[in-house]
Amino acid sequence: AQSVAQPEDQVNVAEGNPLTVKCTYSVSGNPYLFWYVQYPNRGLQFLLKYITGDNLVKGSYGFEAEFNKSQTSFHLKKPSALVSDSALYFCAVRSASGTYKYIFGTGTRLKVLA
Amino acid sequence: DGGITQSPKYLFRKEGQNVTLSCEQNLNHDAMYWYRQDPGQGLRLIYYSQIVNDFQKGDIAEGYSVSREKKESFPLTVTSAQKNPTAFYLCASSPLTGGAFRELFFGEGSRLTVL
Numbered sequence: 001a002q003s004v005a006q007p008e009d010q011v012n013v014a015e016g017n018p019l020t021v022k023c024t025y026s027v028s029g030n031p032y033l034f035w036y037v038q039y040p041n042r043g044l045q046f047l048l049k050y051i052t053g054d055n056l057v058k059g060s061y062g063f064e065a066e067f068n069k070s071q072t073s074f075h076l077k078k079p080s081a082l083v084s085d086s087a088l089y090f091c092a093v094r095s096a097s098g099t100y101k102y103i104f105g106t107g108t109r110l111k112v113l114a
Numbered sequence: 115d116g117g118i119t120q121s122p123k124y125l126f127r128k129e130g131q132n133v134t135l136s137c138e139q140n141l142n143h144d145a146m147y148w149y150r151q152d153p154g155q156g157l158r159l160i161y162y163s164q165i166v167n168d169f170q171k172g173d174i175a176e177g178y179s180v181s182r183e184k185k186e187s188f189p190l191t192v193t194s195a196q197k198n199p200t201a202f203y204l205c206a207s208s209p210l211t212g213g214a215f216r217e218l219f220f221g222e223g224s225r226l227t228v229l
Contacts, residue, residue, distance in 0.1 A: 009154070034217055043118075043204055043220035044157075090156065092218075100145050100164055100210065101172070102218055106156035 002027045004093050006105035013081045014113050021076040021108045023091030030096040033074040035065055038088040038107075047089075050074060061085070081112045116141045120205050120221035127199075127228050135190045135224045137205035144210040146188035147218065150174060151202040160203075163188055164210060192226060200228045 003026045013019045025031055032051055036044040048059025055067045065076045074091060091105040118139045127133050137146065145164045149157040159172030163182040177196025182188055188207075192199045202225050206218040 006156075036218075036220075041202075041223070041225070043120075043222045044206075044218075046217045046219070049217055099170070100208070101159060101162065102147070102206075102208075103159070104149070104157040106154060 002093055002095060002101065002103045004091050004103055004105035006089075006091055006108045008108050009106075010109040010111060012111045012113060015083055016080050019078050019081045019085070019110065019112070021089050021091075021110060023074045023076065023105060024072050025074060025091070025093040026072065027093050027095045028097070032094040032096060033065075033067060034092040034094075034102070035059065035063070035074075035076050036090045036092065036104075038090065044090060047076070081110075083112045083114050086110055086112045118205055118207055118219055118221035120203075120224050123222065123224060125224060125226045127226065129228055130194045132194055133192045133199075133226060135192070135203055135205075135226070137188045137190065137221060138186055139188075139205075139207045139219075139221075140186060141207055141219060142185070142209075143207035143219070144185070145208045146182065147206040147208075148172075148178075148180065148188070148190045149204045149206065151204060151223075157204065160190065199226055201226060 005024045034049045035047040038044045050057050050067045058064045088107050090107050094102045121136045147162040148160040158174050161180040163169035179191045204223050205221040
């Protein structure tokens with residue numbers, strides 16, 4: 001069965017510092033991996049995705065993520081955090097084979113402190 | 115502008131009443147999805163549909179029903195059989211062509227509160 005784990009409910013980081021939001025996954029076959037961001041009472045906005053190729057993926061708003069197949073991880077990173085990055089972040093996975101089901105993690109709340 | 119429209123944004127209902135949440139997309143996407151969001155539980159899949167007149171149960175389909183009579187529309191009915199319907203409901207869509215490497219596109223959500 002597919003699953004996604006986001007081990008941290010909340011991550012606090014000072015403005016200007018690098019941030020990492022962790023994600024590990026379990027899926028049969030090759031994974032398609034995604035990161036989304038959600039602001040209060042809004043839908044999810046797409047940040048970036050890994051399909052194949054380069055393990056370092058760059059996305060919107062200066063975010064990037066590193067795919068690590070041996071550790072089955074897809075951590076979200078940003079070199080310098082902004083207060084406006086404070087939001088809820090979701091990791092999601094879909095198997096490259098099988099149904100078109102996207103499975104989401106439980107979310108990590110990022111708080112960037114001024 | 116292309117996108118996904120969910121309505122209503124806020125909905126209050128009495129216990130025991132059925133409610134229907136609307137989801138319309140003009141992105142010409144084949145697949146549509148309904149997710150439920152509860153604090154600390156992330157997004158859980160209720161139903162999804164890859165083609166008109168066909169849909170599949172997700173992980174928490176009990177107490178919900180859907181229809182897909184048109185490509186653009188995928189309404190969700192929360193029935194009185196759903197034990198705890200108060201939640202934030204998100205509709206999403208995705209194309210299936212073009213290599214199927216595409217992300218989900220989300221609507222702005224509907225918050226249902228059962229009194």
